[in-house]
Amino acid sequence: xxxxxxxxxxxxxxxxxxxxxxxxxxxxxxxxxxxxxxxxxxxxxxxxxxxxxxxxxxxxxxxxxxxxxxxxxxxxxxxxxxxxxxxxxxxxxxxxxxxxxxxxxxxxxxxxxx
Amino acid sequence: xxxxxxxxxxxxxxxxxxxxxxxxxxxxxxxxxxxxxxxxxxxxxxxxxxxxxxxxxxxxxxxxxxxxxxxxxxxxxxxxxxxxxxxxxxxxxxxxxxxxxxxxxxxxxxxxxxxxxxxxxxxxxxxxxxxxxxxxxxxxxxxxxxxxxxxxxxxxxxxxxxxxxxxxxxxxxxxxxxxxxxxxxxxxxxxxxxxxxxxxxxxxxxxxxxxxxxxxxxxxxxxxxxxxxxxxxxx
Numbered sequence: 001x002x003x004x005x006x007x008x009x010x011x012x013x014x015x016x017x018x019x020x021x022x023x024x025x026x027x028x029x030x031x032x033x034x035x036x037x038x039x040x041x042x043x044x045x046x047x048x049x050x051x052x053x054x055x056x057x058x059x060x061x062x063x064x065x066x067x068x069x070x071x072x073x074x075x076x077x078x079x080x081x082x083x084x085x086x087x088x089x090x091x092x093x094x095x096x097x098x099x100x101x102x103x104x105x106x107x108x109x110x111x112x113x114x
Numbered sequence: 115x116x117x118x119x120x121x122x123x124x125x126x127x128x129x130x131x132x133x134x135x136x137x138x139x140x141x142x143x144x145x146x147x148x149x150x151x152x153x154x155x156x157x158x159x160x161x162x163x164x165x166x167x168x169x170x171x172x173x174x175x176x177x178x179x180x181x182x183x184x185x186x187x188x189x190x191x192x193x194x195x196x197x198x199x200x201x202x203x204x205x206x207x208x209x210x211x212x213x214x215x216x217x218x219x220x221x222x223x224x225x226x227x228x229x230x231x232x233x234x235x236x237x238x239x240x241x242x243x244x245x246x247x248x249x250x251x252x253x254x255x256x257x258x259x260x261x262x263x264x265x266x267x268x269x270x271x272x273x274x275x276x277x278x279x280x281x282x283x284x285x286x287x288x289x290x291x292x293x294x295x296x297x298x299x300x301x302x303x304x305x306x307x308x309x310x311x312x313x314x315x316x317x318x319x320x321x322x323x324x325x326x327x328x329x330x331x332x333x334x335x336x337x338x339x340x341x342x343x344x345x346x347x348x349x
Contacts, residue, residue, distance in 0.1 A: 002253035005213050009132045017128045027123055031132070038252055038282060088314050096314075104282065106132040114121040 003043040006106060007051045011058070013108045018057055021113070026058035028112040034103040035070040035084060070103025136257055139218035143260030147225070147243075153343050154225065154243050156261035158283065161249030163269045164293040166194045167326040168335075169244060170201055175336040176242070180343065183232050183240035185224040187216050187248050194246060204232040204240060215253035218260045221245060242343065251276065255283040263342050269294040274303045277311030284315035289322060289338055296325040 014029055033039045048063040072083040074090035075097040081090065083100060090098050131137070147154050159165050166186075173182045183204040186194040189212055198205035208224045210216060216224075229239040245261060247254040266287040268276055271294060277284040284290065290312055312319050320338060324331025 002214050002256060005215060005217065005253070005257070006132055009135060012135060013128065013130055013132065017126060017130075021126050023126070024121065036281070038256065108128040108130050108132060110125050110127045110129075112123050112125050114123055 003039060004047040004051070006039060007044060007047040010048075010108060011051060011055055014058060014061075014111055015055070017108070017111055018113060023057070023111075023113040025114045026061045026111055027114065028062040028064060029058070030064040030066065030109040030111070032066045032068045032107045032109045034068050034105045036100070036103050037106050039106055041065040041067075066109065068103055068105075068107070071101050072098045073101045074098045133257070136217050136219075139222070140258035140260035143218050143222050143225070144262065147260070147262070148346075150239070151241070151347070152225070152229070152239065152243055153241060153263070153346050154221075154245065154259075154261045155263045155265060155339070155342075156221075156245045156247055156254075156259045157265045157267065158247045158251070158254045158287070159249065159267035160251055160269075160272055163249070163267045163272065164326045165246050165249070165267050166197055168267055168291065168293055168324070168332075169246060170197065170203075171326050171329060171332045172335050172339070173201070173203055173244075175332050176339065179340065180242050181232070181236065181238065181240045182242045182244060183228045184244045184246060185221075185228050186246050187220075187224070189213070189248065204228065204235055206231055210248060213253075214248055214250050215257050216245065216247055216259055217257045221259040221261075242339070251280040251283050255280075255286045262346060263288045265289050265291065267291045267293055270298050270301050270303050273301075274305070274308035275311070277308065277315055281315050284312055284319070287316065287319060288342075289320040289335075291335060292321065292323045293326055295323045295330065296328050 018026055052058050052061055070083050071080050073080045074095050076095040077093040079090055079092035088098055089096050157165055184198045185206055185208055187208040189210055192207040195205045195207035206227045225243055228243055232240045264287045322334050
């Protein structure tokens, strides 16, 4: 259910960008979701379709979602790798000291607008 | 053809985190609380993990040293806030209106309400404001509430595999409380497996085993809180 809360934040972000850029109508919004962000694209889409009806500037806007792959970096050998494939242990040197550097966030990438 | 159609579609690069506005509000709340000398602790955990009963016991242990108030966040009802008030603890109820988590804005409104209530009832704002978040292991971890410390309560019956299944919750938490250790012998709860999972997500985490029912371990959690607050006050 957090998708609904996230949609409200996306809408606020889009509205701010629309105002900054003198936009009269938003046609589409592209959001990049981290692979391990825990945001489910289908649920986000459902929440979006419901929430935009209350926003005249974007009440028919299409939501596009792209997945940003998760990436861990090894603190010891600096190798980067996919944690969804290898877990938290570095596949290059076997070190357990690795941390996520990408893939937990959600970013409003761009908007298509008139 | 409308006026809008005549204008050409253009792509505007935004490249801003969905959580940017919330993160900003959370940082603002944190600096305000610092100025006012209030420590905000966000408590998360599944429904039934024992958040309310653990807090009741812990607050009793802290009594006399630190003044404490609680914000109970739920989708509906006020049963938790009533339990707190019955125990003589300043408490307010926050309704999330169907949402599964609190964000920094809602938390700030709650803090204002709690401090106004404490001021009226006890003559002073509280030193420690506790936010008992909505019972859920996923959503509350995604939104920074503006808290100074994040606490996760997990109970033995929920199982030792939770750090593996809910990584973000265990990454964002400062202390993990394992509640209901009085029933440990009836469950296949592998402490080593559990601890490995927690440290995998968060090598800095503190793990405290306790039972809100028997009171075992509550003193350890109370002194953890006191340590956090003394470091906060000095900083």
